[in-house]
Amino acid sequence: MTDTELAAALAATAGRIALEIQRSGLLSGKPMGDAADKAVNQFLVHAIRQARPDDGLLSEESKDTEERLGKERVWIIDPIDGTREYSEARSDWAIHVALAVGGEPALGAVGLPGIDLVLRSDRPKPLAAAEERPRLVVSRTRPAKEAVEVAERIGGELVAMGSAGAKAMAVVRGEAEIYLHTGGQHQWDNCAPVAVALAHGLHASRVDGSPLVYNEADSWMPDLLICRPEWAGRVLAEVAALSA
């Protein structure tokens, strides 16, 4: 099994576990989100440790250690991204399984169990035609101020959605053109989405245009831009103009 086949199989199985919990009717709200975060994390961590015992691991739901910092290959996972939306039984949540190699988002899979999809970096599909008026996906609960301002400056339309993975995959799937996030996230929120987005020919960078670097000691990732390549220059320039 290749690394990407493993990532996709993990995301698919993790998605079924999360859906089974969601559909059981035995839990709801925050307790359901907590239970699924932990159950899915246990599955992913044990499966990765068994399949790739020499690799490092960084998970939102496991205590971080320095072990991963000495590793070239590190799995970066978010068992449930968009836990709030999962807890509300919405479909905009995701499972993230990525492999960073030498700090680069080398490969990954993003599961969208709510719509029965797993997107992966080894099977890119051609991008759909972009809308002329750009659609910017932003957080449902905390839309980034810069994204709202850039949308106004470029005449774009805001589309509110939960989960970094669901938003990035909306761009991959042709439902939006731009995902701009400032105000911070963690590496697990975007490593797999970025690996899948890059494989589909999208632009992905920090908002100053520099590359996204993973497996840093601090899991914090201050900002990111994932978008259609034709929008990258304009959006980066608008963000720079905002802070000038």
Ligand SMILES: Nc1ncnc2c1ncn2[C@@H]1O[C@H](COP(=O)(O)O)[C@@H](OP(=O)(O)O)[C@H]1O
């Ligand atoms: N300012 C911030 N600080 C920390 N995490 C943030 C953040 N903004 C977004 N995130 C994380 O990014 C993911 C997507 O957020 P959103 O849906 O608001 O766009 C969520 O992950 P989790 O659901 O895994 O916690 C959320 O916690």
Ligand SMILES: [Mg+2]
């Ligand atoms: Mg997350």
